[in-house]
Amino acid sequence: MTRNSTPVIELKNVTKEFFLGKNVLHALKNIDFSVHPGEYVILFGPSGCGKSTLLNVIAGLEPPTKGVVRIRGEDLTHLSMSQLARHRREKIGIVFQQFNLLKTMNIVNNVALPELFRGVRRSTRQHRAKELLREVGLGEYYSHRPAELSGGQQQRVAIARALVNNPWILLADEPTGNVDSATAEEIMAIFHDLNRKSKRTILLVTHNPDYLHYGDRVLYMRDGEIIKSIEQQRSEKEIQDVRLTREARKLARESRRSELDAQARALHINPKEFHQEVDLAREILMRKRTKK
Amino acid sequence: MKPIDVFYIAKDTFRSNKLRTFLTVGAVVIGIGAIVFLVSLGRGLEEITVKQITSSEALRLLNVSKGKSDILKLDAETVKKFKDIESIESVSPRASFSVQATLGETTTESVLHSVESKFAKLEVNTLASGDYFTDATGGVVVSSTLSKLLGYENTSEILGKEIGLAIFIPVKGTTDVVRKEKTYTVHGVVETEDENYLFAPLSSLADVEFGEYSSVKALAKAPELLASTRTTIQDMGYFVESPADTLTEVTVVFNVVKVILAIFGVIALVVASIGMFNTLTISLLERTRDIGIMKSVGATNRDVMAIFLSEALVVGLIGGVIGIGAGWLVGFLANSGINILAERYGGETVQLFIVNLDLAVAMLILSVLLGFITGLYPSWRASRLNPLWALRYE
């Protein structure tokens, strides 16, 4: 990787505290890390450990209580509100779990929204938005409103929007959290291509261990701290392998299901209940094994 | 952000929430429409009254008399002096005499006013029937009271009848009176409550030697010159009255009426503004998430402020245009209705509601201003929202 280049994102001693009445909540504790150009970094950790807060600090949406946040050398903590707005519309692209599209606008205008705030001409920005929508496979849906699309399609609109101003950095906060697993796989493939083919720097938050193999580096977070940073070599083949293995496993699971169905029928039990019983039994067995 | 873009955003917003847009615009329409309706009613009432008490010439007219003075004279020479005043267009002297009027068997006392024919219209009020006299036709205009005294209840029947007049003319410089007899044809009748008089052209008394006129009417060249002309004549010692005096009083009364109507209008407007402010504030709440989205992709506070404020301005403008149209339409329909009735029952046609350009323009400015004022606070609030807080808002 491009280890020797200057980092695109650089955090030093970043602390974020929330004041809830008398209590202080330490959402981020002395976070130190950098991301280099072209790197794909995954933030992984349990719910409430501070992943979103960290991402929002980098997006310029949440001011840190202490510390330095440098994006390409510029310290965000010294920027005014309108400079932070410029940072968001020119240097980064954000994708959220909840898609966050404007219901009132069609998807072309949704994708073009950051360009609108940059003062780009309407025809120019719509042209670019349509181009990006074609790239994420939504070329036939230009005049649709978000509500008329599926979750996966909406998330692809959000990705197109994050790309519209050609940002240096893509930030994604659980982009697969609101879609089914098949769609999630598609979304992850898009991010993978954006990193591999378009050389975008990506910082992606997830709590699904299935996706960890996509990253060059995984930062494990717990209680506001990065407890572990693991670099991994990703070869295209490996990623394909993981994808295939998973698909194979899924197929196996499904075939086992049909087997169970047959058994249930033979035993004259409701197949659904039978599945649940078997799952429960399996879980208990697993737990016993991990305790040992 | 380009200024034009706020309108694209507004268009999408209006289209995607038609009910809310309808309610906000409706509030302005009602407020502005009510004011237009009420003010145009005030103007119409004023115009009608002014028209009734006066013609446009009345605004230039001065009534000159000697008042209580014994030294002053109001004779041919004085009339010539008045005529020489720069700002005076014409002077119409009036000579009045006691007369005995005889028609057929009936004789009664009356007063004869003789005026120059060309001022007949100015001197005599609107005729109930018949026509004014000219120097060519001669003849008299009698008051309806006199007509009745002479036995003609129906005023149109006295037209064309011959009236014999015994005129009592004071001799110049003495207290003596000379009696002179003349015959006139009745040309017109003027409607009066109980005033007994008749008008004849001065030219018909050319053979009569009389000392002084009873009063003189002077017509200023323009309404603006009325006051200065009045002062000039008053400085000569004469007593001056003007129909414009009553006019000013009437105008004052109608200004009061207009103010009262305007107060009702303003109440309507205040109610409308509260309604609009309310919908804008609710709209802000409903769109909290949208604000979060816009800010998260790079909208500045100013962008958000501009978006919300221009939406309020557009609402004000559209509401204003429709409101002016609605106020005008209601007035127009009312006018038409009144005039259809008036024509059917033979009354005069009137314009009870008058909307002119300055009212429309003022209302347009007011409606945009209304949008601005009611939109200012919600827009400011919207612009200050914390983007993350707004994104989490449900």
Ligand SMILES: Nc1ncnc2c1ncn2[C@@H]1O[C@H](COP(=O)(O)OP(=O)(O)OP(=O)(O)O)[C@@H](O)[C@H]1O
């Ligand atoms: N605005 C806020 N005010 C108070 N506490 C907050 C605020 N935002 C986040 N927190 C707290 O900070 C901690 C970290 O929150 P954060 O959203 O970053 O977690 P996360 O790792 O993204 O969790 P999840 O996987 O559930 O999204 C949590 O305990 C959360 O309750």
Ligand SMILES: [Mg+2]
């Ligand atoms: Mg989160």
